Amino acid sequence: MMRSLMALPAALVLSGCFGDVPHENPLDPGSDRFVETGVLRGQVTTYYQPFLALSGVTIELSPQNLSTATDSDGLFSFREVPVGEYWVFARDPRYVKDSVRVLVQQETPQRLLFKLDALPQITSFAGRTFHVGSLPPEEDVYFALFEAEVSDPDGLADIASVVIELPALGLQDTMQVTAAAGLFDFRLFGSELPQGELHAAIGYPIRLNVRDRLGSKANPKELILFRIIDQLPEASTPRDLQVVTARPRLSWRPMDLPFPFRYRARVTRVVGGINTLAWESPALSEQDSAVTVDRILAGGEYRWTVSVSDEFGNTSTSAPAAFRVQ
Template identity: 35%
Template sequence: MGVKWLFAFFSACWLVWSLGCLGDAPRDNPLDPAINPNNASLSGQVLTLYPPRQPLVGATVTLSPGGRLARSDATGSFQFEGLAPGTYTLTAAHPGFAPDTEQVTVNSHQVISVFLDALPVVDSLSLTTHHVARSFPPDDLYQYTLSAYISDPDGLQDIALAWYDISGEQFLDTLVFQNARNSRQGLYSVQRTAAQLPGGSLHRMVGKAFQLHVIDVAGNEITAAPLFISRIIETIPTIVSPAGLSTVNQFPVDLTWQPLALPFPFHLRIDLHRVNLGLPTLLDTFEPISPDSTRFTLTTPLTSGDYLWVLFIVDNLGNTSRSREGVFRVP
């Protein structure tokens, strides 16, 4: 028994010693996490938000942590390789689109699609003032018009709201859709009187910024460059004849007014209305008329009835000043 026990003891010792002398098994597999822990990847595609979804070329895609950057190719595709498994923040951005940020968990190979919302664009914007002289009521009326052509690559249906504020004032107002130039661009405008402004004065708004904002259906907002009142025309053109419900018996007839001399570029405009039951209906507009003129000849005979005409000063920025009405009758 003693010999067998000694033999077993020395055999066990030899086995332990032999195993200790063996080297580690070779680790040359690149997928072995002990050799290469950064073997995960992330790929995807950057597309427009609304169907038919189109690939976006040249989108900047960033991945954090690590600060990795890629650009989408002609198919909108991008790829990051050699990533350590984990959670990343991916941000995609493209000019004219709202950026999008996603949290992505990467284990081995992750695929993701990123959808970017095209932002509205303010193509043109104007702010004009209007000084209106009236026979009744006898006080002058001051107004302004804010109008904008707004487009959206996703279509007009993606424009949720166009609104503006005035710097330093507790005032917000919305623009109203007027008409569409095409499926992606439309005219939005609003006209308000001085009485609807804070303090009831248009002159008080001189020097204050009118700031237009546009929000799309996805809730992304753009802000246009500020606008300022450029001019309020105080001079009122004065009609000479026909006026005062005078009778016009024959045509052609001259519409006449007092001469005008103003220190800024302008032209004149005439609006001719027919009056039915006290309500004027626009018949014709004559524009531009030379600022040096003091008469305009109506050559086309008018049918029997009551008419009125008004004369406008229109400056090179679109601001206007309007005369009182010249009313006449054709028997």
């Protein structure tokens, strides 16, 4: 007991010798450098149910110029953030960026929730021209076929519009949904263009715009039609309802074009006034001028055509010729 009482004055003496202890630690409330800090936490999910967590989203804190990324659960956090007002940004190239202004306080951790709208995507956009020969008195038909494949991480149901534009000619129209998921197409006929000619569209940018239900847009894509095959191939024999064997040989007049091309022959059967595909050849070389149907055709009336296509799918098709199989 006496030892304890004797030690107390010594401790007081030592304390008096040191004076005030310096407060240099910025976490020490007594320090001139002390800064009140708080915690900011949050999560990033998809915009629509089931609100899936989004990983790898960049979260930025301004004006502190701090950044982090969400983890596999879509979570993020900033610790020891000086109290005050900040802008918090959520950025990911696949989604519409979002931001919110928050007040960081020392005693109350801030919790944020970002729900990001996925941007629609244009996977592909292509256009081909077609020249289809007709028998007199009908006129040849010219049209362009455009095909687009689109997607959306929020699901194809989120796609609100797929619009094709030809600004130079004041054209704007909606592409049509096809049976294939995410595939849209549109046919532009020459009769719909100035002077009634598809040639009016050659060389001008044709743009594809895609929007989702919230109005978010995909990065647009453009293409240019650069070729229409005006020369028509000509089906030589058989024609004029000539009677042939069940495996007829089809011949056509050779063509001389200033670009690489392939031939293709196509046979349709006429039943009740309706043409149905009966046979189609593989792609044939520029040197070919005839092909034999490699299957037995049933008796009846048939139409056949020969077409030429360049490497980009631009195509010219002959007027049909007719034959009969007995």
